[in-house]
Amino acid sequence: MTVRGERCGVLVVVLPSDLATPGATEELADIAETLGHALRVADRHTDLYRRTRRASALSVPAEMQWGLLPGQGCADAGFDLHAYWEPSYTSGGHVLDWCVTEEELTLVVANSTGTETPSALVGNLALNAIRNARRAGLDLVGQASLTDQALYGQHRGERSLSALLLSFARDTGEVRVIDAGxxxxxxxxAAVTERIDLERQLPLGMFEDTVYAAQRLRVLPGDRLVFVACDRGEPPPGGDTALDRPVRRAIERTRGTACADAPRAVVRALREEAPGELPDDVLVLCLDWHGRRSAE
Structure with a gap:
């Protein structure tokens, strides 16, 4: 048995061909699941594992962000989802969340202005409001509305959150999406990269009692969606052409990259494609959609 490497916090173990039997693979999967649960429980009672994961000290906003976000990846029979953000150790403005059920995958990608503590506080309030609404059974519009009210009630429009909220029906690939920023x-x-044009609505928390509406899309097995959030302010209606071209080229250059490695690869390619154009504060998330393969 050899360890091939670590990607996005996932340790890849390769069995020799003579040992890679279905029984051995199933046994190792059970061990891995048990170990994962044990580490998850232990993580609540000690700082040992969190300290080990860090290459350097975090800023206070980054500490708030790392403690709030669900992680950097989630894999399922129907999809692969992975994220990467910079600066990882000093940023506090990125917001990322997902929830998986048998029926749907819900996803939030957002960016609060700046990387300091006020931005982390905005993101913290927004993400807890979104989770509260989702766990109360509210749909995507209800989640956006409750979060909008929570942010406006606290900041009276002085601080807002640019966000994408999405809900994927796992059986059909139908997507409801709210573009709020x-x-x-x-x-x-099929080897064609394009930006999906959405009807942009007001950022969450900008005005009181904003009315949001969900749009509908569809994803197909084999689709890759790449989400890019960075602090460049609100783009014009036609899009941010100065950044759109390098983003498209970066996604095309990394097309053959595994989903777990794609977000970091896209950020690196963007730095090369548009030197000096990309803000320091950037989040890239990659979603590879496989469809309901578990039903086959």
Whole structure:
């Protein structure tokens, strides 16, 4: 048995061909699941594992962010989902969340202005409001509305959150989406990369009692969606052309990259494609959609 490497916090173990029997693979999967649960429980009672994961000290906003976000990846029979953000150790403005059920995958990608503590506080309030609404059974519009009210009630429009909220029906690939700000979503389908044009609505918390409406899309097995959130302010109606071209080229350059490695690869390619154009504060999330393969 050899360890091939670590990607996005996932340790990849390769069994020799003579040992890679179905029984051995199933046994190792059970061990891995048990170990994962044990580490998850232990993580609540000690700082040992969190300290080990860090290459350097975090800023206070980053500490708030790391403690709030669900992680950097989630894999399922129907999809692969992975994220990467910079600066990882000093940023506090990125907001990322997902929830998986048998029926749907819900996803939030957002960016609060700046990287300091006020931005982290905005993101913290927004994400807890979204989770509260979701766990209360509210749909996507209800989640956006409750979060909008929570942010406006606290900041009276002085601080807002640019966000994309999405809900994927796992059986059909139908997507409901609310575009409330500047994060963009790109689709790579059949070797064609294009930005999905959405009806942009007001950022969450900008005005009192904003009315939001969900749009509908559809994803197909084999689609790759790439979400890009960075602090460049609100783009013009036609999109941020100065950034759109390098984003498209970066996604095309990394098309053959595994989903777990794609977000970091896209950020690196963007730095090369548009030197000096990309803000220091950037979040990239990659979603590879497989469809309901578990039903086959």
């Amino acid at each position: 500047s994060p963009t979503v790109w689709r790579d389908r």
